Amino acid sequence: MHDPAFPAYVPFATEPLGLMGSLRAARTNLLSILPELAVRQPMVSGRTGIRWHMVMEPGAIRRILLENVNNYPKSKATKNILRPAIGDSLFIAEDAHWRWQRRTAAPVFSHRNVQSLGPIMIAAAQRSADRIAASNGRAVDLMEEMVRTTFDVISDVTFSGEGSFDSDAVHRSIDAYIAAAGKVSILDMLGVPDWVPRPSRFTSGPVVAQMKQVADQAIVERRKRGASAVPDLLDMLLSGQDPETKRKMNTAELRDNLLTFIVAGHETTALTLAWSTYLCAFAPEVQDKARAEIADVTGGGPVKTEHVGDLSYLRMIVDEALRLYPPAGILSRTAKESDVLCGRDIHPGDTVMLPVYALHRHHDLWKNPNAFDPERFADRKAVDRYAYLPFGDGPRICIGASFAIQEAVLILATLLQRFRFDLVAGRPPEPVMILTLRPDTGVWLTATPV
Template sequence: MPTTSHPQTSDSVFPAHTPLVTEPLGLWGSFRAARRNLLGILPDLAVRQPMVSGRTGLRWHMVMDPDAIRRILLENVENYPKSRATKNILRPAIGDSLFIAEDAHWRWQRRTAAPVFSHRNVMALAPVMSAAAQRSIARIHESQGRPINLMDDMVRTTFDVISEVTFSDGDTFDSAAVHSAIDAYISAAGRISLMDMVGMPDWIPRPSRIFGGPAVQQMKQVADQAIEDRRARGPSDVPDLLDLLLAGEDPETKRRMNTSELRDNILTFIVAGHETTALTLAWSLYLCAFDPQVQARARIEAQQALQGDPNGITNLPFLRQIVDEALRLYPPAGILSRTAQAPDTLCGREVKAGDTVMIPIYALHRHHQLWENPNAFDPERFADRKAINRYAYLPFGDGPRICIGASFALQEAILILAHLLANFEFSLVEDCPPELVMILTLRPDNGIWLRARPVHDASE
């Protein structure tokens, strides 16, 4: 398995990245690498060629060509549902929620949930995000210049946000226990199974996915009770996510979500809605520490914007560029996996029904034909978004299944980042670089360790 290269100081050329494999791994080698870190199966050819194909039990294709990706995600999307392995991993925890469902069952849920994430509703959540940022600032102050794991604190901060916007009225719902139960399940069940790689039928149990079942079932029962209690009590004075989903209905069929459908989608939003944003924030802070000049410029912008409005997020273009670049270098969803339903042609190559078709976002975002100096941290590349090929940059996917919470995640990341940079100067911790590991999401396996110095101290 490849090792991860890291900068030891801000003078290093590139921020943390993983060199890709240059030799065929074979079935057993691929299985061992994928169990440890999915980045370990990505070939170096994936950042240099438009498409790479092979067979590891099942036939597979990695697609990095923007036109072919557009076909997969938009033009012929019905032919490329989420892979069976992805569904098998997640369904026991989040059921047939928006993330898993297909066809008509997905469409009516999407229509029902879309208004919840309208621009108006998302903007109204800015005070909740700012309040969570202030609590983070207080915790960081307590470090008094000692190294602090910002990954852990960003998880706590974004979990504060998603908990408040989901269950804001004092429900007897232990959201932390919900996250713990799902995280335990994913840690055990989220790793690739050899049975999946060789294409064994879904009805054959995967031993690792039996683990954590009781905790997940108990979590679902608690969530169901909280939903029924809210349904009986009525909405909060200021509607939260649960209220909006309870009131939501499919504009075409007038169908509303039942308790199990509400629960599966709430659990999906709680887990996906905070971890991906926490990762984006932690990587953004790491990159700012990596490049002090970028950090200084971002701090000026943040301080000026927040002086007029502590919830201000409308005039932070450079912070948006930093977040965009963090999502390019460290996309939370590092690989999208699909299963072809019928024969197709991608990049002039035959794709057969049953083939696994992967879009390795990590490789796509570092492709040498699509990005100049792809491993470098350069937020200026996003100064002109129109110059970037739409299907070369996919942190939230695209097409009809683009992430429903993308605007929520971006607003939260930019606003919290602004508060933190306005208050602290962050620096790298020598000999403690982040290590990239991807199971279901791309994480810093050993955390993001930085020093945080209050800005008023740094100026003295």
């Protein structure tokens, strides 16, 4: 049991788990493989079939993500899990194949384009508030509600709400795929070559095929119909081209990136919002202060896109939620060539992990690290850039980070303007990570109109 003075957390392992113990832990909750040493030392190394290193020292992390980034591609295990579903999209691709896709997609997430999507985000938040109001004081699972809300946003942003794309079916397919294939295989932990099939992933083939067929059909139909009067994400991807090579994405490349954006574009923000509402209920004084700021900024009127920059305390809550519960709790890389990190030799083929969950709770980097304290982010410049990685960093920083932050602030502001959220006794959320860090039992809160 964790200390009730702190919001929900996963205790760190105090004893070595061994190969089979690590496998069992990784298949139920990846966070449980993280040792207590990971929040007290700059680097922890070991061998579980393959050599591995957990790196928590900001300077070494900077080397991995920025200075020597080409030496640390995404791990083979990560690619084994995701490639069948999203191909060689931006999330997985490396080197030149990644660079041209990034250049092609970057304009889609420009500041101007993201700002223009604010009204869609606010409209989805208002629909969510109406659904919550209909609960009439009964407990509501804010995780489920935020998944629905952010999926509304990504569907409208991607397909202009035209209804020709069954985004719910795609989401269900992705979830089914992760459930079947997303868990770590003992073959990955033993370092068995990629060409050896992972049995758990055979069962997911029909699910993936159906998901891709739906996306391909949407792309073909849009090509026939042409762009909307106000271009949506699919329109912009269809018209986009690499400014250097003039290359455009073919249907398979469009589909793989579209599926990546649909899943990542709502999953991470839904998690951030669910954890943020939980934290506001956990600390009522924080919630009251946020509500007062919203009233001051909006003058009692509706939340608008232009308010985002003035809701500084609300942004601090979002930042602190991302510190305590980073959606990507562990980043994994595979070293291509020899290197040295924290004075320790890295060999080709070694797995190099950035345990973001541990980094964000490291005792040398954060004061009272398990506590919920939004004021840590009152001066963002005082936070070491490589001690805080909710979206990664370096050239592969999440392309949709500004989209996610704006969406989280606008939706949270809309909800807090209308409700006071309170915890439900006996129903705490349980942080569990398989691919993302989710509240496994939901986030159950009561919502009282204010």
